[in-house]
Amino acid sequence: MERIIVGIDVGTTKVCTLVGEADAEDGLRIVGVGVAPARGIRKGVVVNVQEATRAIATSIEKAERISGYEIESAYVGLAGAHVSAINSRGVVAVNRGERGIQPADIERALDAARAIAIPHNREVLHVIPRSYTVDGDDGVRNPLGMQAYRLEVETHIITGATSSIHNLVKCVQTTGVGIDALVLEPLASGEAVLTDVEREMGVILADIGGGTTDIAIFIEGSIWHTVVLATGGEHITNDIAIGLRTPFTTAEELKIKHGHARPQAINPNETLDVAAFGEGGRQQVSRQFLSQIVEARAEEIFDLIRQEIKRSGYDGLLPAGVVLCGGTADLTGIRDLARDMLNLPVRIGAPQELHGLVDILESPAYATSVGLLQWGLRHDAPRPARVRRNGHFKLPGWLKAFLPERQKS
Ligand SMILES: Nc1ncnc2c1ncn2[C@@H]1O[C@H](COP(=O)(O)OP(=O)(O)OP(=O)(O)O)[C@@H](O)[C@H]1O
Ligand SMILES: [Mg+2]
Structure with missing residues (x-):
């Protein structure tokens, strides 16, 4: 059955x-994309x-117009x-005889793990089972049907501030769209860019x-381990805007077109003509200087990542390295900087094996967006589509010209 x-x-x-649109054979086909600048x-x-x-x-209206679906609910990244x-353990007694562990037993074990003291201003977002121990045998991935007296589960529990969560929920619901689930963004991104082998x-x-x-x-x-910095x-x-005394939009363009995370790779004589505040309005800037500003902040980010890996206690257990x-x-140059600073193999990850409207989506910036769909597919049982075909919709001719062949029905 096809699922929207x-x-x-x-x-x-x-x-x-x-x-x-997801179906068993084709995988995921993207039929609607709506990108809007955030405010x-x-x-x-x-x-x-x-x-x-x-x-x-x-953003929702754009996606509706392109897909021809009226969106009623969605998975929303947080x-x-x-x-x-935090990681928490839940233990329950099981007494099912021949039938072994039942879904309700797993549910009880998860509830037990979840029963940790959470401050009243925080909410649980995810209780993710990591592994089970059945009568003392650990490392069980799926205990269903196993005969046992005692079931333990190791979980990863993710919480967030109630006020921040409610503000996001309110924004989405005000647009008339319901929420299937809130998904922590790095979990979604992981769905889109990591391979099973890496995990x-x-x-x-x-x-x-x-x-x-x-x-x-x-x-x-x-x-x-999860954390948001x-x-x-x-x-x-911002650093570029301040360092070069130029407007934010100019700084953004400079970063994307000419910024480099490894300034030593830049010819010191290379200069750029840049808009500036004040009289005259133009200035000559060394590209190497621009890149030194970029490098300083990028180094700080990887320093934070390095500290976080250390803090997790799992450094040395990560042979697949880092996926950015x-x-x-x-x-430009971020992979080399990351490799040198973290001393691990580094790869840039982008969503892959998509069908449909994929041109902009196969880029690292869309890992979370695509991953939200994949997270929904993997973690939730199929249910009736919560979107409606919009009967009045027809693809405009100009749009058809941009679509891949199989899309133009
Ligand atoms: N080629 C590039 N070089 C350097 N930076 C880039 C490039 N392309 C995009 N960026 C930067 O990526 C950032 C946007 O990334 P992304 O779209 O993943 O963010 P977001 O999802 O909106 O924000 P967040 O996840 O932090 O809430 C911007 O700061 C932009 O300047
Ligand atoms: Mg993001």
């Missing part, structure tokens, strides 16, 4: 709504409900430095976006 699934990634710089979001968190709502609505995670071996995912750097560590196939690409741009995604992963 919608994801909304509310980032610091962009809001991206994707509509996907009212800072460091991954809603700071202005009206502005954020409008940006989300714009990030921000308020998110935190098994041990890997760090770092999604360096505009306002946040999301980190997730996977070992033996499951999540062990409040630093990202916008900080690099998020828009800042497109920064």
